[in-house]
Amino acid sequence: MWLTRPATYFDNVSLAGTPKAYGLGIGTADGTISRDWGLSAPIANIPADGWSLPLTGLVTFPTGNVYHLQTQADDGTRIWIDDNLVLDDWKNAASHWSPDGNVTATAGQTCRIRVEYFDTAATASPRLYWTGPGVARGSGELIPMSSLRC
Numbered sequence: 001m002w003l004t005r006p007a008t009y010f011d012n013v014s015l016a017g018t019p020k021a022y023g024l025g026i027g028t029a030d031g032t033i034s035r036d037w038g039l040s041a042p043i044a045n046i047p048a049d050g051w052s053l054p055l056t057g058l059v060t061f062p063t064g065n066v067y068h069l070q071t072q073a074d075d076g077t078r079i080w081i082d083d084n085l086v087l088d089d090w091k092n093a094a095s096h097w098s099p100d101g102n103v104t105a106t107a108g109q110t111c112r113i114r115v116e117y118f119d120t121a122a123t124a125s126p127r128l129y130w131t132g133p134g135v136a137r138g139s140g141e142l143i144p145m146s147s148l149r150c
């Protein structure tokens with residue numbers, strides 16, 4: 001459950017050096033990765049602007065499909081699945097949809113997932129979605145708690 005995942009915060013936009021703050025998860029009570037910090041700092045000892053955050057865990061794909069991972073983030077995100085970079089949207093930009101990160105999975109397959117996020121300035125908001133076949137870009141669902149765990 002990502003709500004209780006350890007979260008480490010860096011006081012720079014490149015996950016450099018050692019983390020400067022530690023917390024539990026970033027998600028909401030429904031266990032998805034969906035957060036909007038607005039103009040505020042995400043946690044004590046981290047500035048409101050110019051910080052980054054890696055999140056790691058496991059993701060389970062319920063059916064055999066090609067999944068399209070997407071983020072809607074302000075600012076940038078990257079996603080690795082089993083140590084393969086599948087989504088690279090590491091850029092400074094207001095809230096926007098990332099390119100698709102495509103993953104071919106068998107039914108019930110569980111993979112390691114690593115999501116990296118950074119905020120340079122102004123608002124800060126990462127969200128993590130997926131779509132399956134036939135689901136239009138930008139209309140996917142937040143990856144549910146049932147598919148994300150430690």
Ligand SMILES: [Ca+2]
Nearest residue numbers: 074121122123
């Ligand atoms: Ca921002």
